[in-house]
Amino acid sequence: MTADLSVRIGDLTLRNPILTASGTFGYAAEYETMVDFNKIGGIITKGISPEPRLGNPQPRIWETESGLINAIGLDNVGVEDFEQSKLDYLRKIECAVIVNFFAETAEGYAKLARTLGAMAGVDALEANISCPNVKAGGREFGVDPVAAAEVTIASREATNCPLIVKLSPDVSNIGDIASAVADAGADAITVANSMPAMAIDIESRRPRLSFGRGGLTGPAIRPIVTRLVYESAQATDIPIIASGGASTWRDVVEFMLAGASVVQAGTINFVNPRASVEMAEGLETYCRQSGINSLTQLIGAVDMP
């Protein structure tokens, strides 16, 4: 007997709760030979913008203790080329295809949501309102409940496609933002994104990244994100998607106990391209061995004092 690991986000059913995180899995084709897409819940594309973007100059990444700081600058092919050159492949793979997107204004989000949401092969949208790595990457939306709700409402009205909103981690009360976004009509919330961070080369006295700052990801931030997931889950009933530092199936279970329904594998794809499959397989084995036949037995089941 295999456990039923399926989860729902709006109308979309995921085979299992493992997604690959935006910006860490390209447009999926890159990992074709390495990852059996049948084994994971879905993939999230690199963030798509209205126009193609070259991104920031070198250097774009810098490693810190158990973490990675990046300021890629949302280097992406743009919505037009995405449809023309990436979507055909994505239509063929047998897991959910979620498109991450961002714009500079609420109307920009709405427009892109409408366009992307109407494309055959796009199963859900993830609105990134929390990118720290570009001057206008939506971050101002992610730290304010009112602005976050505005973007959500605008995107929601523009499409029937399941809508996920991806929040910023650098807030004092993520619960307020989570519930504002939920009330505004999001189907799920991703908690969270990279943490605004910085590293400086003491020889040159310049930041390690050309952009100056960047976003910290990887195992270093997982304990912070676990707390954010817990707080978000306390504040809203819509599914929480954990994103930040998950490396193994144990981390997946931990995030689920904290309140996540779904977990993204991000930076760990770079360490081990098969990580997402190993997480899904590990979760399956764990559930089977522990007699868990529905993920509802795990989600939010932490026994807090």
Add this chain to the structure above:
Amino acid sequence: MTADLSVRIGDLTLRNPILTASGTFGYAAEYETMVDFNKIGGIITKGISPEPRLGNPQPRIWETESGLINAIGLDNVGVEDFEQSKLDYLRKIECAVIVNFFAETAEGYAKLARTLGAMAGVDALEANISCPNVKAGGREFGVDPVAAAEVTIASREATNCPLIVKLSPDVSNIGDIASAVADAGADAITVANSMPAMAIDIESRRPRLSFGRGGLTGPAIRPIVTRLVYESAQATDIPIIASGGASTWRDVVEFMLAGASVVQAGTINFVNPRASVEMAEGLETYCRQSGINSLTQLIGAVDMP
């Protein structure tokens, strides 16, 4: 020729910019055989409260990737016993003695600041308005500019002793809080404290710490704190004291380039009790070899794009 590494915090002159962080160095006597107090700028005591506190039950610490989560619960001897049993020793050591303290109300802070500030041998006070590990640990003050200013004003009026205010890292705009606290009369600002975090034991389904949540410290958080230091230094002219993840003299230089005047050695004391001395010595050598004869050549000297 040795470089002049001295820095000033209000009326207090530190021999060099290395302090040991509150809660990671006890009341100094514990490290007597290990650390030459003549070699560092000063020590900060464990946080002192109006009454003695036993702290939280076991478990109180949990290690994560390059980080440590603690929820000690401000286990401390209380102000009375501090004066009676700890201060005599502290009066004898030849570096600055800074007393970290916290209370539950602005009046509580003021009262404690008055008492502690009047004690001979206390060179400066550090008001902790950011402890995530107790139900009333001041954290509500640390995330709101108005409340932070209130506590600062109350403490400032109560004592002439140099006053440092220690801020929370989990805010969207630390600059606002830094400048509010500076305007309210603080002599310096510590940026920051442990990051609210959480870890769960997937076997027992209980948090790894008895308190539920805890604070993440250590190298994992340094890139986040570096960014917070930079933002704080942009917002105010009073000295910034960096606290979060410093491990080596290179990290000290990095924090100073970002805008710190002083750097605290915290969790690294557990990894290497001599870390603070090694940082001070390394900084000295670095300055000498780089022809730096005043720290003003380093502080805030990052060349941002």
Add this chain to the structure above:
Amino acid sequence: MPTLNRIRLEAVEDAGGGCLRLVCAPASLIAPMPGQFYMVRGPWEADPLLPRPFSIARFRSFKNGQIQLEFLLRIIGRGTRLLGTARAGSELDVLGPLGIGFEQPPGDSAWMVAGGIGIAPFPALIDAIATPKRKLSLLVGARTEAEIPGFNDFAANLTGGVEIATDDGSAGFAGTVVDLLASRLDRASDQTPSQVYVCGPHAMMEAAAAVCMDAGIPCSVSLEAPMGCGMGTCRGCVIRTFRNTNFTICTEGPVTDANVIWSEQNSQ
């Protein structure tokens, strides 16, 4: 008085029962007391971050004043796994000796009760308290036979014998080592020990302490908790005693009379 030293690892040996022995090169160190411990860290980067506490399992003093340390450890997590893969010749950072060790037994017989890797501090204890007159016994418990570390290398002075307890009955007494302790105390009333030393999981030590208290025998335990500093500063290892006071394991322990933690009643 603890010092921090970087010591070369001379050998990493299989100690049986899924345990391994780290043998350090002789170095100019302060001699530990049995029951004291060290915070040990290998030559890796920031993960794992903290050093790990290990009891001194055995040590030798050389004529030139140098001391050779030996640790016995069970691989249970990330730190111990990495220590297990350390290459002879690599260096360890070793902070210690730390805490309070075992005292001499008040009389001519003593029993040591080990739960699993709780056996670790006993070789050094035996070396320190063995006299021609003293009858020393070791009781070792484990879930199953395969998890019992070897003890032949230090069994010579165990004139009172060694007894094994396994939860699954795969070797020796079938049951916990505390059950074995209780039954042996019943059995051997003529030779009641003057002191019982216990090291193992917290709950096992509490149970053993209760058995000793009932029998009116002094009981020393070697306590365990996650440790950050080993020096009394982080407050990570602090436990609450029955008096609702704090007990700092790393400085007031790890070895203490069981009554300090669990019972007002003095066993005398």
Add this chain to the structure above:
Amino acid sequence: MPTLNRIRLEAVEDAGGGCLRLVCAPASLIAPMPGQFYMVRGPWEADPLLPRPFSIARFRSFKNGQIQLEFLLRIIGRGTRLLGTARAGSELDVLGPLGIGFEQPPGDSAWMVAGGIGIAPFPALIDAIATPKRKLSLLVGARTEAEIPGFNDFAANLTGGVEIATDDGSAGFAGTVVDLLASRLDRASDQTPSQVYVCGPHAMMEAAAAVCMDAGIPCSVSLEAPMGCGMGTCRGCVIRTFRNTNFTICTEGPVTDANVIWSEQNSQ
């Protein structure tokens, strides 16, 4: 097609010049092309986090189809330091072969220009392009003699000779290896190479490319940038070409014609 494999480390050898050679145990792998690279990670915890990119330095194909990989590396930071302390018998995670490697030279002579550890991919290249007719030369530059890795083990096929340049003049030509390249091109106009292969620091490769362009000689460079994934997904290694387009080093490179990056002008 890259695969991810856990391979046993057979030996860690001193390669001279402060460099070391990692020799992997033969395994069932896809044979790489010279100039391709692997993302390599040792058996440690989460710090360092990412695997590190290393060019294939040399490889052997065995009759049973197994492939033995060899890497040549300079210890410059945390990851390479840990790899240097890895114990023979320990395991490496190796992702590859990745990217685009070197092409055969269009004619009968080729020069390889190495800046420091930029020598790494050339043993494999020499193995692949050496023919009895071809004259192959190696130009190696370093700051000082002590930093030049040994090359005797692969010098046999360098029928065009080996020349050394040191910034401090401690061995061979006094100056940069690009100066050496330029002066040799002047000197040896009769034997102008059909292809120059360059590997070294970014600025050195750009300068070497300019020299080749002036001389009208095709120039291949092996580019370098911090890499996260090696698979084109993280976008960490992307550089801007002179056309203001993006070039993804890990998938479109690391080896490319210099003109793709720096100049419109075609060298032909």
